[in-house]
Amino acid sequence: DVKVTQSSRYLVKRTGEKVFLECVQDMDHENMFWYRQDPGLGLRLIYFSYDVKMKEKGDIPEGYSVSREKKERFSLILESASTNQTSMYLCASSGGQAVHEQYFGPGTRLTVT
């Protein structure tokens, strides 16, 4: 079974804080993705990575950065959290023959006050 884990289910941070969201997958997948989900807006891609130390901007990268130092781990960083970054953050991975099938973690509900 593919397993994607995220470091926290719920997180509350203050405006201006630096926030780290961690994601780990155990299927040796090459591809990893970070999305945010907001009501009425669906899933929007923030950043993705096809390989270690490689990153690409998605549709809404502003205010975020990422790090992929190891194949199994993909971190999302909010350099200076703002209230409009309050959201559900979802990590996903894919790879191998079924490259289109992304497997998602349980999500982190981040609240910035």
Added chain:
Amino acid sequence: DQQVKQNSPSLSVQEGRISILNCDYTNSMFDYFLWYKKYPAEGPTFLISISSIKDKNEDGRFTVFLNKSAKHLSLHIVPSQPGDSAVYFCAASPNYGGSQGNLIFGKGTKLSVKP
């Protein structure tokens, strides 16, 4: 501009009847389509997919139909069960350089199956 559209934000169906969820897309470069199901406070889970070379794929109670000329796909759930109540996302994968499994998601349709 939205490339993947789910025009119905919600759908309510009686238990045992058919649920039909619709999705339209605009980009003819999409070559693979997927449906995901999401319960509150959980990540989406993969449900069923279809390649652009097919027009139908079936898995148990779930069937996905693809009409390439109309750029339309639909998910049929028969019979619908209360446990199917969730948000359903349609997703498409583009077939051009550098895409490598990227998905473009619709905004989702919330399905409620009433006992």
